[in-house]
Amino acid sequence: MSTARFSPFELLLLKSRSQVDTATLLLLGWVLVHRQHVSEGQRRRRLAQVTSQFRHGHELGPVMSIAHSQDLHAIQLAAEVVRKECSKERSLSVMHQAITVATDDGDISLANHYILRFLADLLNVAPATLGTLFQELTGQPLRQPEDPSRDAYWQTHDPAYYAQKAQEEADAAQREKASQEQAEQQQRAKADKQQEKKQKQQEKKQQKEDARRAKARAEQSSAEQKAEKARAEQARQEQARQEESRQRQQRSSPPPPDRTTRALAVLGLTPGASKTDVRRAYRRMAQLHHPDRFYSDSEHQVALASARFQRIKNAYDYLMQTY
Structure with missing residues (x-):
């Protein structure tokens, strides 16, 4: 039968001498992948130590590759196999191994907080039993995981991230301020432009009014000059008529005697x-x-x-x- 339809983890299960051991191996590898500050070689050596009594009969490399790939389908399949096949004693043994590989350095990552609780629920291990087992193995109580949605978590566990976030917020505020200043500058420029346009319109209107008044004054002055010329011409004509009349009178009547x-x-x-x-x-x-x-x-x-x-x-x- 062709194997092209099977995933890598399904092929491992098909070839495994103990499917429950192979499934447990993947879940423990999943925990190791979420250990912080641990090299890949250290993860494989630790997994080999913890599972030295397993009867799976295959290399650890393919299992770690699947764990690194975060293949949720494979992890879900492994959880179903473990849940189906494990007895109560075996369930406690698996939880013991999971806590051990999660807390070798005395610390537990946030992801492994949730993975341990997932495995406990999967294997029907009560929360109180999980807390007791964790206390016995680590000497510390199993506290509630911190909330990664709060800034306090990232300040403690990832100061670089918090600093980057603070810098991003500062940059965003700076950009917002620059954008606001640019908008205000554009608004001022627009207002200045409108004021300048209005002033030019007023100046143009004033120029038209001045030109109209100048034209009216020129027309009035021209009319006055014409009227003055007409009056002068009329006076001249009247004087000429009077002079002509006087001359005619002088010509028609003798001069008065002295x-x-x-x-x-x-x-x-x-x-x-x-x-x-x-x-x-x-x-x-x-x-x-x-x-x-x-x-x-x-x-x-x-x-x-x-x-x-x-x-x-x-x-x-x-x-x-x-x-």
Whole structure:
């Protein structure tokens, strides 16, 4: 029959002279694999010493290889074989051997705490009996295993792990702090960018407003200049019209006589008359228009005669001063 369907441990069981010895051998090897600070050669020599009376009839190497591989199927099969075949006395003997190989150096690993309890339960050894047997063989009570989920365990049994864990936590905190600082920096940069954008928008808006006001002022100034030019042009045109009207008036009417000419006209003389002519004309006009000649007329006639005589007198006085 082909053996390809069997696992390495099943082949050992098939070739073994005592399957219970081979199964016990694997369980003890499983305990030895979990011994701390023990070389492979020491494990094999210790296993050979403890099982020197076994009748399995094969090498220890394949058994240790299976134990190192942590083949749970093989360990489960070995446990079933031991549970089925072992008597009470043999069960206690197996527990004695397991405690011995687990505590040769006076210490017991955490894994072997659980393995010894597993074997005791497998072999129907009560916890109190296991504690008594452990006390007799090691001189120490079998205490409850420490909880590997607590930091205190790793501080005691694996300080390097705890230091690494503390370093990892410190690194994580540092990364978190750096990430937070980066996020804050990015947020500040974003706020600064938004502020800068807002400021630019305000500056652009202000520039537009300034340009609008400047344009409005320029338009107003241009309008004022146009209005001023219009007013100036209107004034110029008005002045031109007045000047043209004055010139037309001057051209259409003779220039007004001067005072001398008017005074001569009052006395009935023409320009060029002599002083003697003025005296004669005055005497003649005075006799004709003296108010005393009109005393018998109405008051209105007397008033008109007085006014005429006064003009004659004023004209004579002016001409006598002038000549």
